[in-house]
Amino acid sequence: xxxxxxxxxxxxxxxxxxxxxxxxxxxxxxxxxxxxxxxxxxxxxxxxxxxxxxxxxxxxxxxxxxxxxxxxxxxxxxxxxxxxxxxxxxxxxxxxxxxxxxxxxxxxxxxxxxxxxxxxxxxxxxxxxxxxxxxxxxxxxxxxxxxxxxxxxxxxxxxxxxxxxxxxxxxxxxxxxxxxxxxxxxxxxxxxxxxxxxxxxxxxxxxxxxxxxxxxxxxxxxxxxxxxxxxxxxxxxxxxxxxxxxxxxxxxxxxxxxxxxxxxxxxxxxxxxxxxxxxxxxxxxxxxxxxxxxxxxxxxxxxxxxxxxxxxxxxxxxxxxxxxxxxxxxxxxxxxxxxxxxxxxxxxxxxxxxxxxxxxxxxxxxxxxxxxxxxxxxxxxxxxxxxxxxxxxxxxxxxxxxxxxxxxxxxxxxxxxxxxxxxxxxxxxxxxxxxxxxxxxxxxxxxxxxxxxxxxxxxxxxxxxxxxxxxxxxxxxxxxxxxxxxxxxxxxxxxxxxxxxxxxxxxxxxxxxxxxxxxxxxxxxxxxxxxxxxxxxxxxxxxxxxxxxxxxxxxxxxxxxxxxxxxxxxxxxxxxxxxxxxxxxxxxxxxxxxxxxxxxxxxxxxxxxxxxxxxxxxxxxxxxxxxxxxxxxxxxxxxxxxx
Numbered sequence: 001x002x003x004x005x006x007x008x009x010x011x012x013x014x015x016x017x018x019x020x021x022x023x024x025x026x027x028x029x030x031x032x033x034x035x036x037x038x039x040x041x042x043x044x045x046x047x048x049x050x051x052x053x054x055x056x057x058x059x060x061x062x063x064x065x066x067x068x069x070x071x072x073x074x075x076x077x078x079x080x081x082x083x084x085x086x087x088x089x090x091x092x093x094x095x096x097x098x099x100x101x102x103x104x105x106x107x108x109x110x111x112x113x114x115x116x117x118x119x120x121x122x123x124x125x126x127x128x129x130x131x132x133x134x135x136x137x138x139x140x141x142x143x144x145x146x147x148x149x150x151x152x153x154x155x156x157x158x159x160x161x162x163x164x165x166x167x168x169x170x171x172x173x174x175x176x177x178x179x180x181x182x183x184x185x186x187x188x189x190x191x192x193x194x195x196x197x198x199x200x201x202x203x204x205x206x207x208x209x210x211x212x213x214x215x216x217x218x219x220x221x222x223x224x225x226x227x228x229x230x231x232x233x234x235x236x237x238x239x240x241x242x243x244x245x246x247x248x249x250x251x252x253x254x255x256x257x258x259x260x261x262x263x264x265x266x267x268x269x270x271x272x273x274x275x276x277x278x279x280x281x282x283x284x285x286x287x288x289x290x291x292x293x294x295x296x297x298x299x300x301x302x303x304x305x306x307x308x309x310x311x312x313x314x315x316x317x318x319x320x321x322x323x324x325x326x327x328x329x330x331x332x333x334x335x336x337x338x339x340x341x342x343x344x345x346x347x348x349x350x351x352x353x354x355x356x357x358x359x360x361x362x363x364x365x366x367x368x369x370x371x372x373x374x375x376x377x378x379x380x381x382x383x384x385x386x387x388x389x390x391x392x393x394x395x396x397x398x399x400x401x402x403x404x405x406x407x408x409x410x411x412x413x414x415x416x417x418x419x420x421x422x423x424x425x426x427x428x429x430x431x432x433x434x435x436x437x438x439x440x441x442x443x444x445x446x447x448x449x450x451x452x453x454x455x456x457x458x459x460x461x462x463x464x465x466x467x468x469x470x471x472x473x474x475x476x477x478x479x480x481x482x483x484x485x486x487x488x489x490x491x492x493x494x495x496x497x498x499x500x501x502x503x504x505x506x507x508x509x510x511x512x513x514x515x516x517x518x519x520x521x522x523x524x525x526x527x528x529x530x531x532x533x534x535x536x537x538x539x540x541x542x543x544x545x546x547x548x549x550x551x552x553x554x555x556x557x558x559x560x561x562x563x564x565x566x567x568x569x570x571x572x573x574x575x576x577x578x579x580x581x582x583x584x585x586x587x588x589x590x591x592x593x594x595x596x597x598x599x600x601x602x603x604x605x606x607x608x609x610x611x612x613x614x615x616x617x618x619x620x621x622x623x624x625x626x627x628x629x630x631x632x633x634x635x636x637x638x639x640x641x642x643x
Contacts, residue, residue: 001637003568005597005621012599013607013616015642016626021635022601025626026572030139032064032079034132038091039263044083049633059084068129069566075100077125097122112274113282116387130567139570175480178473185470186458199458206451213444220437222404226430234427251412258405261398268395275388283385289376296373299362303370321346485521492519495558496528502554503530505589508581509547510538528555546578550586557594568597575606587612592619604642613641 003012016022038044045054060083067074078098086092094107104125106118126132183203187196233246275282289296324342365373414422499517507514515533530538530551540551560569574591575583587607591598600607607613623641628634 001624003597003599003622007596009619009621010594010596010598011591011616011620012597012622012624013613013620013641014599014601014624014626015604015607016601016635017603017628020626020628022603022626023572024635026139026570026601028062029064029570030135032062032081033126033130034135035081035093035095036060036062036083037260038083038093039259040091041085041089044085044091056085056087056089066129077129079122079126095119095122097125099125111278112271113278113387120387171480171484175477178477178480182470182473182477183455185467185473188467195458199455202451202455206448206455209444209448209451213441213448216437216441216444220434220441223430223434223437226408227427227434230423230427230430233423237421237423237427247412251409254405254409254412258402258409261402261405264395265399268391271388271391275385285376286379289379293377296377299365299373300370300377303362303365317346317349320349488521491562492521495519495562498558498561499528499554502557502590503551506554506582506585507547507550508579508585509543511585514538546582549578550582553586553590557590560595566596568599569595570599570601572601573606574600574602583612584615587615591616607641609642 005012014022014025036047038047044060048054048058048060061080062082063078063080065076065078067076069075076098077100078096080096082094084092084094090108092108094109095105097104104118104122106115106122108115110118187199187203236246321342324345328341411426496517496519500514503510503514503517504512510532513533515531515535517528517530519528530540532538540548543551560566575586578586583606591600607616623639625638625640625642627636627638629636
């Protein structure tokens with residue numbers, strides 16, 4: 001499929017009936033960029049879902065071409081991913097990336113160290129275009145976009161976008177690093193031991209408070225997830241509904257998550273085994289060669305140009321003498337006379353050997369041994385230890401979820417054999433704990449502020465011998481906050497104005513009556529509010545699902561417009577919950593302006609060809625329709641939108 005667009009026609013419209021393959025195509029484009037995680041052969045078979053009898057020759061192939069900018073220059077990319085099952089029933093992967101003519105390849109069959117290096121290169125190139133963690137803001141299902149406005153989620157969504165898409169998070173990290181260095185220099189500059197101890201004690205208390213805040217924040221995140229996840233079940237339980245089927249679905253989902261984590265742990269352990277098995281080749285042998293490299297290079301230099309095969313070993317000389325004596329006796333060349341020809345010939349060869357060995361002190365080495373030395377000198381290897389260590393940290397962080405998941409599993413199993421009162425009690429206890437955690441975090445933040453005030457009294461250096469590094473740290477520490485705030489200030493008004501215009505054009509329930517959009521000034525607690533022209537605030541959580549969908553899409557459009565990344569936008573189930581008026585507003589005022597390339601996946605009831613299509617026809621570069629062959633279980637592609 002050619003999805004290229006013209007500058008004044010940024011839309012690609014892909015139609016299909018329910019079950020026709022739209023979501024599958026959406027997932028295929030996503031998986032071409034970021035890969036598939038195939039657990040086992042059964043999972044592979046489910047993904048293939050072909051009508052032909054399954055055999056291990058069947059493959060999954062994904063290939064995508066796209067163009068991106070590197071330092072204002074257009075660069076072409078081609079990514080191909082192939083997945084198959086080997087003779088042992090294990091999923092195998094092969095990946096190639098053509099980056100403007102330079103090809104990177106890796107696959108399951110490659111040595112681990114070589115694969116890790118190539119995979120890191122490929123992932124780095126893809127991440128430069130669109131990091132996977134930000135893809136949900138550009139490639140999304142409109143039906144699910146309203147979930148981003150759930151209680152306590154909106155602030156996180158905005159902050160993630162502002163910090164990651166707009167690149168502000170780097171300044172927070174720089175400030176944190178500067179603070180740590182400043183505290184180190186202050187400790188070094190305090191002369192009196194009592195003051196030094198007091199300062200160290202205060203810094204230790206502050207670190208302990210920060211640790212408690214981090215732990216409580218993590219617990220708050222888990223409890224909040226539980227609250228959001230169980231809210232619908234709680235409401236149904238309060239209404240007296242039978243939840244046994246939903247419990248079973250939750251158990252299956254949690255079990256799959258646990259299995260995925262345990263699979264990652266197993267893969268990590270296999271990589272450890274592989275590293276241990278290859279440690280001699282990866283680390284010890286290269287170190288040995290590095291140590292004696294000069295001697296090895298001297299041997300090669302001395303033996304180059306000297307015919308190594310002309311110097312005969314003692315074994316070869318014995319063999320020659322035996323064969324020559326056998327020949328003389330067989331031919332009866334001397335007929336009874338004393339024969340010392342073979343002995344004299346061997347003496348001649350030995351003398352010749354001795355003369356050659358004077359010129360070549362390494363003549364005792366065979367040709368095969370010299371080739372081995374050359375191979376060692378030219379051999380390159382990668383010490384994979386740092387990759388193993390980073391993998392360890394990543395796996396350990398993910399495995400921290402396991403106790404909570406297992407506890408959740410046991411809880412859900414308990415609900416299977418109990419009445420709905422148990423989930424009501426559990427949910428309400430969780431809500432109570434959430435309130436307690438918020439209060440505890442606020443108390444600890446106050447304590448941290450007091451400690452900071454006490455710590456700052458030690459910021460005055462000895463005037464006679466000032467520490468220039470400390471003074472520099474104190475100057476640049478607030479600078480990073482100022483840079484981030486100034487960048488936010490520059491983009492803030494533009495984001496607010498853009499959102500206001502888009503909401504007045506698309507949010508039909510308040511069309512033309514959005515007075516202002518207000519983005520908060522504080523980068524650490526980013527939020528936004530919408531106000532009516534009459535002056536009152538329009539509370540987001542009180543809006544219906546269709547309005548929430550429009551607000552989130554307007555927010556994503558603004559952040560996309562002013563962010564650091566400029567990928568295409570793909571939207572599945574484009575109309576979601578929208579009513580007739582909202583649909584018309586989105587078609588006329590939103591989709592044509594969303595991005596330089598917007599790919600829409602729609603049924604004929606979402607974008608209707610006789611009503612809706614004419615509203616965006618002039619902005620469409622390409623139209624396709626996916627046709628499902630029920631008998632052959634495959635999808636074909638026709639040009640045009642439903643004929």
